[in-house]
Amino acid sequence: MATPDAPGPGGAAPNGxxxxxxxxxxxxxLTMAFGSFVLIRNLNFKVHxxxxxxxxxxxxxxxxxxxxxxxxLKEPATGEIFYDDINFTAATPDQREAxxxxxxxxxQGGALWSSMTLAxxxxxxxxxxxxxxxxxxxxxxxxxxxxxxLKGFEDYxxxxxxxxxxxxxGLARAMALDPxxxxxxxxxxxxxxxxxxxxxxxxxxxxxxxxxxxxxxTHELPSIFTIGxxxxxxxxESRTAIASGDPRELLAHSTDPRVxxxxxxxxxxxxxxxxxx
Amino acid sequence: xxxxxNANAGGQSPGVAANHDHQVDLVRGDGGNVVVRISGxxxxxxxxxxxxxxxxxxxxxxxxxxxxxxxxxxQEWDSSLVSFLVGLDDxxxxxxxxxxxxxxxxxxNRLIELAEAVPxxxxxxxxxxxASLIERLGNVALLYGESSGKFIEFVGTVAxxxxxxxxxxxxxxxxxxxxxxxxxxxxxxxxxxxxSYLVGVIxxxxxxxxxxxxxxxxxxxxxxxxxxxxxxxxxxxxxxxSGRTGAAFAAQIGTMKVxxxxxxxxxMGISPIEFLVNPRxxxxxxxxxxxxxxxxxxxxxxxxxxxxxxxxxxxxxYLHETATAVTMTALVGGLxxxxxxxxxxxxxxxxxxxxxxxxxxAVGDAATAAVVTAxxxxxxxxxxxxxxxxxxxI
Numbered sequence: 001m002a003t004p005d006a007p008g009p010g011g012a013a014p015n016g017x018x019x020x021x022x023x024x025x026x027x028x029x030l031t032m033a034f035g036s037f038v039l040i041r042n043l044n045f046k047v048h049x050x051x052x053x054x055x056x057x058x059x060x061x062x063x064x065x066x067x068x069x070x071x072x073l074k075e076p077a078t079g080e081i082f083y084d085d086i087n088f089t090a091a092t093p094d095q096r097e098a099x100x101x102x103x104x105x106x107x108q109g110g111a112l113w114s115s116m117t118l119a120x121x122x123x124x125x126x127x128x129x130x131x132x133x134x135x136x137x138x139x140x141x142x143x144x145x146x147x148x149x150l151k152g153f154e155d156y157x158x159x160x161x162x163x164x165x166x167x168x169x170g171l172a173r174a175m176a177l178d179p180x181x182x183x184x185x186x187x188x189x190x191x192x193x194x195x196x197x198x199x200x201x202x203x204x205x206x207x208x209x210x211x212x213x214x215x216x217x218t219h220e221l222p223s224i225f226t227i228g229x230x231x232x233x234x235x236x237e238s239r240t241a242i243a244s245g246d247p248r249e250l251l252a253h254s255t256d257p258r259v260x261x262x263x264x265x266x267x268x269x270x271x272x273x274x275x276x277x
Numbered sequence: 278x279x280x281x282x283n284a285n286a287g288g289q290s291p292g293v294a295a296n297h298d299h300q301v302d303l304v305r306g307d308g309g310n311v312v313v314r315i316s317g318x319x320x321x322x323x324x325x326x327x328x329x330x331x332x333x334x335x336x337x338x339x340x341x342x343x344x345x346x347x348x349x350x351x352q353e354w355d356s357s358l359v360s361f362l363v364g365l366d367d368x369x370x371x372x373x374x375x376x377x378x379x380x381x382x383x384x385x386n387r388l389i390e391l392a393e394a395v396p397x398x399x400x401x402x403x404x405x406x407x408a409s410l411i412e413r414l415g416n417v418a419l420l421y422g423e424s425s426g427k428f429i430e431f432v433g434t435v436a437x438x439x440x441x442x443x444x445x446x447x448x449x450x451x452x453x454x455x456x457x458x459x460x461x462x463x464x465x466x467x468x469x470x471x472x473s474y475l476v477g478v479i480x481x482x483x484x485x486x487x488x489x490x491x492x493x494x495x496x497x498x499x500x501x502x503x504x505x506x507x508x509x510x511x512x513x514x515x516x517x518x519s520g521r522t523g524a525a526f527a528a529q530i531g532t533m534k535v536x537x538x539x540x541x542x543x544x545m546g547i548s549p550i551e552f553l554v555n556p557r558x559x560x561x562x563x564x565x566x567x568x569x570x571x572x573x574x575x576x577x578x579x580x581x582x583x584x585x586x587x588x589x590x591x592x593x594x595y596l597h598e599t600a601t602a603v604t605m606t607a608l609v610g611g612l613x614x615x616x617x618x619x620x621x622x623x624x625x626x627x628x629x630x631x632x633x634x635x636x637x638x639a640v641g642d643a644a645t646a647a648v649v650t651a652x653x654x655x656x657x658x659x660x661x662x663x664x665x666x667x668x669x670x671i
Contacts, residue, residue, distance in 0.1 A: 071544045097546040105544045111537035115453075125545050128448050173541075 021048040023085075024181065024213045025070070030079035032065050039065055040239050043079070045232045052207055052214040052227050054247060057234035058262065063217045064108075066234070067185055070215065071105060072096055083181075101129060104174030104212075108185045110166035112158035118145060118169050119154035125176045144172040148202065164195045168202070175206070182206070184216040188223050200226045221265065225251070233259060299357070300350075301326060303334050309342035311335060313365065315358070316350025325357035328364030336372070344369050345377035348385075359388050366393065424632070431628045438550045439558060447551040454556040461522040461557075462564035466571065468517055473505075473572035476513055477579025480504050485588055494588040498598035501580030507607045510573040512659060514565065515618035519651030523626035526557055527647035530630025531640040539631075549631075558623040565619030566612040573611065606671055614662055618655050625651040 025047035032039045039062040047053040055063050068074040070081060072088065080089040083099055091099065112121050122141040126132055132140070142154055148168040150161075158166055167187065174182055187203065188196035200223050207214050207227075218224060224231065224247050231250070233243040235258060243250055243259045251263045302314040313331070335341065344365070351358075362381070366389065369376040378386050408416070441447040484500040530553055533539050542549045577599055584595040626647045633643035 068540075071540075073540055073543060100544055100546040103544060105541065107537045107541060109536055111541040113533075113538050113541070114536070115456075124450075124547075127450075128545075128547055 021050055023047070024049040024051075024083070025053075025215070026082040026085075027070075028080050028082070030066075030069065030081065031077045032062055032069055032074075033077040038077070038239060040234060040241075043232075043234075043241055045241065045244055047213060047215060047230065049213055050207070050211060051230045052203070052216060054224050054228035054231035055215065055217045055234070056219055056224055056231055056247075056262070058219065058236055061234040061236035063219070063234060064185060067183060067215070067217050071103065071183065072100065101177060102180045103183060104177065104179035104181070105183045106167065106170045106174045106185065106187060108189055110158065110163075110170035112166055112169055112173065114158050117155050117157055118150065118161075118172075121158070121169065122173045122176050125173070129177060141172075141176070144175055145169065147175070147206075148172045164191050164199075167191070167199070171202070175210070178210070179212060181213045181215065182210075184214065184218070186218055187216060188218060188220045193222075196220065196223065197226075203227055221263065224263075233262060299323065299326070301331060301361075303331065304347075305341070309339065311341040311344050312347050313344060314347045314350065316348075316352075318352045319354040319358035319361075321355055321357045326361060328361055328368050331365065332368055335368070340372065341374055343375040343377060346380040348381050351382070354382075354385065359385065359392065362389055363392050427632070428624075428628055431631070432624060434550050435554055435558065435624065435627070438548065438555055441551060442555045442559065447555050448547050449552050449555050453552075454559060457556050457560040458564060460525070461518065461560050462567065465518065465521060465564075465568060468521065469514060469568055469572050470575050472513055472517055473510065473576040474579040476509055477501055477505060477576035477581075478583055480509070480576075481580035481583035482587070485583060489588070494584075495590060495594070495598055497580065497584055497588060498590075498595045499602035502577055502599040502603040503607060505576040505580075506573050506603050506611045508611070508659070510576060511569050511611045511615035511618060512655065513576075514569045514572045514615055515622065515655040516652060518561070518565065518568070518619070519622045519625070519648050519655065522561065523622040523647045523651040524644040526623065526626030527629040527633070527643040528640055530627060531633030531643040534631065534633050535635050535637070535640060554623075554627045557627060558620065561619035561623040562616060565615045565622075569612055569615035573608070610662075610666060610671055614659070617658060617662075621654045621658065622651045625654060 023046045027043055027045050030043040031041045032043070043066070055066055057063050065074065069076055076089060080087055082088060083102075086095075086099070088096065088099060112118070113124070116124065119138060119141040122144050123137040126137045126140055127134075130137075138154075142151070145151060145154060148171050150165060150169055150172065153161060153165070153169070158169065161169070171184075184203070187199055191199065203214065203216070204227055206212070214227075216223070216227065228247045231244060231247045232241045233250075234240075235242040237258075242256060243254060247263065250259055254260055254263070299317040299319040300315070302316075304312045304314060306312055319325070335344070346362070362378070362385070366376050366378075368374075378389065381389075438447060442449070480501045481497050484497045485494060488494055488496050488500070530539070533553070539549045539553075542552055577596075580599075581592055581595045584590040585592055629643040629647040629650065632646075633639050
């Protein structure tokens with residue numbers, strides 16, 4: 001069996017199953033910088049259609065910044081991002097807007113529009129981008145809220161519900177237009193372990209039923225191993241990706257001490273045999 | 278063995294350790310060995326010596342090879358002692374002296390190890406260094422240059438978005454527009470009434486004191502009428518609205534930026550300028566002249582109150598005199614100015630909101646900046662209008 005182990009900076013090692021699926025997102029030679037401070041250089045990876053792709057790494061390594069680049073909220077210093085072989089980085093504003101419409105984003109704190117009820121939050125993209133009547137929009141918004149377990153909360157304002165519920169409502173909004181790619185920024189941050197696991201299960205179920213590609217930024221190891229089937233591990237020290245591939249395989253076979261340290265919470269330093277127990 | 282120095286904070290004679298006093302004695306032994314004897318109670322509330330105070334004593338004469346600690350007289354300690362010892366350790370390290378901590382209690386030793394476990398990041402402090410006055414002045418100038426460029430860019434973006442609005446192609450929610458109109462229109466009536474009534478009273482009172490001396494009390498009506506309609510009505514409404522609405526716009530948009538609500542709009546393909554700025558600009562554009570007209574009216578009533586009660590004029594005479602003094606041109610000029618002020622308030626508020634940093638204090642700063650920018654722009658444009666109207670003969 002091939003070991004999809006640390007391929008060194010810039011290398012991408014999709015696992016066996018993923019190779020057969022078409023490439024959905026491709027990042028080529030991406031360098032991210034704040035002014036003259038380079039955060040990550042020469043990043044390359046591919047995300048295949050239907051994958052749950054994890055962007056992971058320690059605090060401050062640029063996970064969220066990478067997500068902002070993928071969403072066009074920040075421009076790359078150099079390099080390009082492709083969606084379905086269409087260059088997102090070089091696209092015109094109109095083209096970009098059209099591409100963005102196929103994305104759904106769940107933000108870290110939910111980022112629900114606080115002046116609108118949950119139904120209005122979920123309904124806004126439908127209102128803007130479809131010709132549905134208000135009654136139909138309301139119906140679809142109710143359905144999306146029901147999918148994330150928030151049936152009956154249509155007329156609540158974001159400030160009236162708990163943080164976990166806000167995140168799920170954010171997910172409902174992200175799914176409003178049946179996106180092809182769903183992005184998650186730290187889905188389990190600030191959630192208790194049980195809510196966090198339930199959210200993971202929800203994510204898995206949605207992937208199964210929607211058939212969307214999921215990109216998840218997280219550093220929660222339980223989530224990474226539960227939901228991820230491909231990943232890229234960013235490292236703040238070397239400012240590159242130090243590993244990619246299936247996170248479970250990385251845990252089993254990687255020999256890079258940095259990768260092992262991250263995936264085992266630093267508990268089993270350089271002893272793969274013991275870690276697998 | 279000879280005592281070569283001591284440092285104590287209590288001010289007592291060396292060697293006497295009171296219960297609330299901490300003391301450091303340096304004893305020079307043989308073979309370049311110095312013993313730092315720590316005794317007494319080390320409590321932060323009683324002050325703390327710095328390692329620097331020992332430095333002089335330590336380095337006078339031959340440089341010691343090794344510094345060890347004797348903590349047998351130590352009664353109690355807290356972070357003040359840890360800080361002192363870490364300082365001492367750095368000092369020894371810098372001078373190539375061996376620092377022997379074996380004489381310290383175990384807990385203290387572990388804290389020192391913890392404090393020194395991660396080496397200092399050298400460039401982390403550079404950002405905190407104070408720049409020289411000229412450098413700071415230059416930075417401020419560059420910052421102003423940059424932000425005025427950004428502001429002009431913002432004005433351009435808003436102009437494009439408003440064009441889309443006029444064409445009916447802009448994305449926004451009608452209910453948002455109505456809500457903002459209510460917020461900066463109807464809800465502002467109370468404060469506008471109070472302020473403009475008082476401004477009317479003040480103008481009339483000041484005029485009355487002077488004009489009464491010439492027996493020209495009736496001209497108070499002219500003074501108040503023209504003053505309010507041409508200048509003060511628009512100006513006072515503008516200042517009230519920049520404090521009330523401009524600050525609110527900046528805080529709302531700034532908070533939306535902090536909570537990523539703006540990002541959520543952008544990634545959904547909805548322009549935040551069209552969605553958030555358009556309704557606010559349109560609401561102010563529509564409401565400011567109405568508020569100004571209302572302020573003019575209430576202000577004239579304030580003047581009339583003084584005229585009737587203090588000068589013994591009849592209400593009818595006062596209003597008639599006002600009506601002959603105030604021309605249509607003056608009224609329209611005032612309303613036009615108030616519309617311009619409204620646009621300036623909206624631009625300043627929304628711009629500062631979008632420029633807001635990502636913390637709660639940044640939202641406060643954005644609100645402050647919005648009010649200051651708006652008031653400055655209002656007063657400057659008021660001056661420009663005065664000159665323009667004079668040239669145009671209005």
